[in-house]
Amino acid sequence: MSALETAQRQLLAERYPTRAEAAAALVELQATCALPRGTELFASDIHGEFNAFSHVLRGGSGAVRALIAEAFGGQLSADEAAELLSFILYPQEKCAFVAAGPNSLEAYLAEQLPLAVAVARRAAASTSLDAVCALIPEDFALMEELVAADPADAAKRVYCSAIVAGYLEAGEGVSFAVALGTLIQRLVVNQLHLVGDVYDRGPAPQLIMEELLTFPNVDVQWGNHDILWMGAALGQPGSVANVVRICARYGNLNILEDAYGINLRPLAAFAAEAYADDPCAAFGLKDRTGLTDAEATLTEKIQKAMAIIQFKVEAQLIAENPSFGLEDRNLLHLVDRERGTVVVDGVEYELIDTVFPTVDWEDPYQLTPGEQAVIEQLCAAFQNSEKLQRHMGFFLEHGSLYKIENGNLLLHACVPLNADGSLMEVTLFGETYRGKSLYDMVDRCVREAFEAEGEARKRGLDMLWYLWLGPGSPLFAKSKMATFELYLIADKAARKEVKNAFYSLLDNAAVVDGIFEDFGMDPAASRIVCGHVPVKAKDGEDPVKADGRVLCIDGGFSAAYQKTTGLAGYTLVSNAEGLFLDANTPLASREAAVKENADIVADRRVLERYPRPATVADTDEGAVLEARAALIASLL
Structure with a gap:
């Protein structure tokens, strides 16, 4: 018997001082292993759609x-x-x-x-x-x-x-x-796996977080939008600017003000004055529901104000972190005011909007005093929001960049790959990483942003922002974040964001097996469960890739994506009987569920049905219990 086993048995002997107590514990462990396997529920990309998500979770x-x-x-x-x-x-x-x-x-x-x-x-x-x-x-x-x-x-x-x-x-x-x-x-539902992106686009992420806080067993694999809010909660200027801009874009500023108590009056006053005569033609809202014309107009000005502030604070972050390789995202200095154009990747494009009242063209990335005051006030407000800190603390405690459980590799977006399917090398802060080592380093940096001090904390804070838009980020998975182009250039060629090769190689079993091997998993008995990119089910796209080795479960919980997917979200269910993928219909409303008994009816697809009902012994938890039972048996 090893020294470790001897020490473990000694601890057990102290815990169970009599033979009867040890025997009772052994019987309980053995009986637990014989119980039917508990139900695991997997969902991703909820994006603030509280009513639909809550209904699915409550009904299992x-x-x-x-x-x-x-x-x-x-x-x-x-x-x-x-x-x-x-x-x-x-x-x-x-x-x-x-x-x-x-x-x-x-x-x-x-x-x-x-x-x-x-x-x-x-x-x-x-x-x-x-x-x-x-x-x-x-x-x-x-x-x-x-x-x-x-x-x-x-x-x-x-x-x-x-x-x-x-x-x-x-x-x-x-x-x-x-x-x-x-x-x-x-x-x-014995275990809830939330594979990223509670936040942005939808109207009530804070209510989702409150429901998660009451759920007994939940883990979260951070999504790119979640990471953005985590950075904002810590007052990271690039993250704050993005969060506020996105809330404005989707007409959801009330999430910041009403749900999290973040004072937007200084921002609103600044935007109303700085962009008073600006029609903000390129900054129309994605959703004006519930806003008066005056509120919508002000929100457009706020959106533009935050976009320009974002471009400026990001330029500073890019200069401070040359290893991020994001210099090509600085585009303000490439604007030709006389021609009304900008040069992107060597190509000149016409601008949709040429009104930039807060840009000093001698030093385009310098914040005006008004912009500086706005971003400082916003960063402080995010840091001082008690509810936001509580919600982000939940993310930190229950979340991680990835999780391996019961043969499933859970991650939000991708494992960055080269075009030939090999693991892409990413150099950050002077060190090179790929695959699992990249994930582990990033996870560590995120935690340092919350828990460390000095240079380690600064590195973590900047990493939170990089994860949102960096080409080597396992949460972004694209060649560039084309925010500037999406707002200001009509030509779609400039807006194109090329997905990482991971997404074009998902049906390549050999490539997927290589990912499993890098993560120390058995390729013959493993799956990747991910989200991030909506599955275009209405166009015939299959969420099941590589003969079942990869399951992409972003089915459009967010109303903003349902035209793309043709459904209202996927939920993956693993229970004693097998593995099932549910394609959900929209929920009319929570009120309809109460007053009219409205329900979400899913089209269930059987991915795997077990030849016999699975038990706890067939799970990772069962392996731990059986090992403990073996030690107690040895003690007896």
Whole structure:
């Protein structure tokens, strides 16, 4: 026995001082390994679409609907089943809706609660009682009796009915319904893997973060938009400028003001004055929903003001970090004011917008005093937002650049490759990295931005910005970030952002196998799960690549991408039965889900069905438990 095993056994002996205690622990571990494998739910590129994501998560991508069908078969009509589903997914909102109507809330609860208990009992059947009890609030400990009871036992049925009736008589029916609904929701998803991009474009990323904070088991693989917000939260000027500009572009400045308490009045006053007579022709909004004409006009001016500030602060970052290789992104000094043109990659293009009131053409990247005051105030406001710091702290604690679990390599965008499929070498801060070493270095830099001091912290902060737009960034995966061109040049040739070779080689099994080998994984039993680039399903693009070795699950949760994908997001489900890919339909609204029992109906594709139900022993967690069991057996 090795010294490590001897030390481990000694610790176990201290933890289990008697043979009976050690035997009980061994039996528990062995029994846990025999349980059905828990359900893993994978989603990516949520982009602020809280309603749709929350609905999918609460329902386990159709799992609750399936449990209702299993529990009641044909006993419930389609309308009754839909009502029960809505009650389980939205107990608080559903009760409020019923209470506001003509019908009795108490009668409604008396009808729905026993049905929900039957669903909870079904959901808990493949989970240990200890695990179920850990999800039950102390105030409703008797729920354990309801879940564990045998429905065939007449005496137990009477007992359980008395418990439900007792909560109703005590005026705790709504609270009990919320606890019961939450229990079912937690039981149908054992682990949530969020493969990047909670933020930008959609209206409510902060609500997604609040829901994630309450979820027991979740991990996040940082996306490029998440990294941008992490940098902004630390006051990194390039990240702040990009975040504010994007929020303005999508008409979502209220996210900053209302959700995170970031004061935009100094910015608005500056933009209104500096661009007072500027039509901001190239800065129209992607979404004007909910904005008056005056608000939309001001938001366009804010967007342009932040774009120009961004170009200037990024020029400083580029000068400070020559290893980033981003000098070609400095374009302001290449503008010919008389001709109304700019030279990009040696080609002269006509500008859409030639009004630059804050640019000193003798020193085009110098911030004006007004711009300097704006960016300093914004950086401080981001750093002082308590809610934003809490949300980014969650990202840091539960997130990473990649994760390997149960044979899946989870990453947001790509492993940068050369055209021949070899791992692309990226030189940053004087060192060269590729593949896994690049990922590990970047992950370390991100953490240093939050936790280190001095030069290491500065390096981490600048890396957060580089990850957003650098050609060697595993989160960006393109040749350039053409923000300047997208705003100011109509010619699409100038706007072209060439994707990394990773995306053209995804169907090359040999190339994918090389990635697995670099990450220390078995190519014969591994998959890459990624997002970042929307799958054009409506045009026949298949999210399954390389004979199932790669799964691209960005299916357009964001409404901004649904015209591209033709659907409303993918969710990947791995459970005891197999591996399944759900292509989701849009959710009309959260209100419709509560009041009209609207649902997301997915087109489910079977990627793999196991010949026998998988158990915990078949997972990475099972391997850890079996190793621990072997040590305890040795102790015995």
